[in-house]
Amino acid sequence: xxxxEIKDLTVDLGAFKLERLNLNIKKGCITGLxxxxxxxxxxxxxxxxxxxxAQSGSILYNGLKFNGNEAQVMNSLSCxxxxxxxxxxxxxxxxxxxxxxxxxxxDTERYHKLMEKFRLPEDMxxxxxxxxxxxxxxxxxxxxxxxxxxxxxxxxxxxxxxxRNEIVSLIQDYLMxxxxxxxxxxxxxxxxxxxxxxxxxxxxxxxxxxxxxxxLTERYRLVQCDNMTAEMQSGAIGIKKNxxxxxxxxxxxxxxxxxxxxxxxxxxxxxxxxxxxxxxGI
Amino acid sequence: xxxxxxxxxxxxIYEQIxxxxxxxxxxxxxxxxxxLPSIRTLARELKVGVITAxxxxxxxxxxxxxxxxxxxxxxVSKSAEVKAENxxxxxxxSKLKDLAAFAEKNxxxxxxxxxxxxxxxxx
Numbered sequence: 001x002x003x004x005e006i007k008d009l010t011v012d013l014g015a016f017k018l019e020r021l022n023l024n025i026k027k028g029c030i031t032g033l034x035x036x037x038x039x040x041x042x043x044x045x046x047x048x049x050x051x052x053x054a055q056s057g058s059i060l061y062n063g064l065k066f067n068g069n070e071a072q073v074m075n076s077l078s079c080x081x082x083x084x085x086x087x088x089x090x091x092x093x094x095x096x097x098x099x100x101x102x103x104x105x106x107d108t109e110r111y112h113k114l115m116e117k118f119r120l121p122e123d124m125x126x127x128x129x130x131x132x133x134x135x136x137x138x139x140x141x142x143x144x145x146x147x148x149x150x151x152x153x154x155x156x157x158x159x160x161x162x163x164r165n166e167i168v169s170l171i172q173d174y175l176m177x178x179x180x181x182x183x184x185x186x187x188x189x190x191x192x193x194x195x196x197x198x199x200x201x202x203x204x205x206x207x208x209x210x211x212x213x214x215x216l217t218e219r220y221r222l223v224q225c226d227n228m229t230a231e232m233q234s235g236a237i238g239i240k241k242n243x244x245x246x247x248x249x250x251x252x253x254x255x256x257x258x259x260x261x262x263x264x265x266x267x268x269x270x271x272x273x274x275x276x277x278x279x280x281g282i
Numbered sequence: 283x284x285x286x287x288x289x290x291x292x293x294x295i296y297e298q299i300x301x302x303x304x305x306x307x308x309x310x311x312x313x314x315x316x317x318l319p320s321i322r323t324l325a326r327e328l329k330v331g332v333i334t335a336x337x338x339x340x341x342x343x344x345x346x347x348x349x350x351x352x353x354x355x356x357x358v359s360k361s362a363e364v365k366a367e368n369x370x371x372x373x374x375x376s377k378l379k380d381l382a383a384f385a386e387k388n389x390x391x392x393x394x395x396x397x398x399x400x401x402x403x404x405x
Binding site for chain 1: 289292294295297322323325326329330331332333334338
């Protein structure tokens with residue numbers, strides 16, 4: 001079962017394009033979109049949340065088309081954008097009132113609990129909040145809605161490690177209901193890396209990787225070695241050289257020898273070496 | 283139930299969860315028919331992915347340490363303790379084989395190795 005089904009989606013922004021994108025986001029799981037700045041993550045998220053029009057293709061939300069089910073889809077869809085999407089001159093009290101009137105089943109009890117937990121003053125204009133506080137506020141609003149899909153654009157950027165940890169827990173709380181789906185974009189912060197089930201990697205508007213994290217990280221080995229043999233070079237991805245030797249990614253799990261160390265890579269290591277392929281390095 | 287996970291060890295996370303659970307079964311901390319947390323609770327508590335938690339449980343079920351009752355939960359098997367012990371003995375055997383090969387390569391006699399084992403045991 002899929003929370004989101006994206007088929008042949010084309011979004012043309014002139015200088016940048018998502019072309020015939022096909023992607024299914026599994027229900028009950030956390031999917032992380034990774035990629036560099038400008039790779040297409042935010043464009044996809046804006047298209048999914050109807051902030052950006054698509055030229056062609058289709059998106060299904062829990063099996064539903066947007067056209068004809070607008071209210072139902074929007075009510076089941078919670079989003080956290082890269083910046084607050086409401087009037088920042090307002091105080092939380094006003095925003096809460098607005099949210100309660102617009103979104104069915106908004107959980108005010110939970111809202112107040114979370115506001116207290118993250119020490120966010122309710123009698124202060126959002127514009128006076130620090131950047132981190134604004135992000136936390138947006139996440140709280142999204143989590144207190146009675147939604148089934150949670151989409152976050154770099155949810156933990158600009159948030160200190162302690163609060164980041166709390167936010168990761170909140171996202172996992174949300175996923176205790178197996179009918180819920182989470183999709184977020186990230187520049188890879190380690191904590192998000194840990195909880196993601198599926199990883200989709202973007203490069204220049206195209207999907208270059210789409211797999212579950214367990215399979216993905218196990219398929220590769222990160223190799224550190226003193227000397228590079230021709231045999232090792234043939235399967236090496238994103239070779240990086242430094243004073244002490246070489247580091248690269250490979251699918252060859254049998255690599256071994258004197259001065260060769262291997263380990264299962266982290267997502268970040270896969271990301272860095274995949275993008276480094278053909279670029280810097282040797 | 284306590285499970286420690288290391289992201290630096292290079293051992294897959296689900297393998298780490300499996301070996302911690304096996305250890306607790308051998309020590310009797312998880313007796314037969316003990317109820318384990320649900321996949322989603324385990325994932326949340328350990329801050330790992332749902333699929334990682336599921337993989338650990340699925341593997342242990344396939345190996346006979348755990349069993350699932352549809353719609354109810356995951357439990358420790360009746361014969362899990364014996365299985366876990368056998369598993370540990372087999373692991374030690376394979377580790378000792380590596381050790382024996384290393385000793386032979388470096389011309390260290392079996393007698394010396396045995397003495398070392400006794401010495402370490404006393405500590």
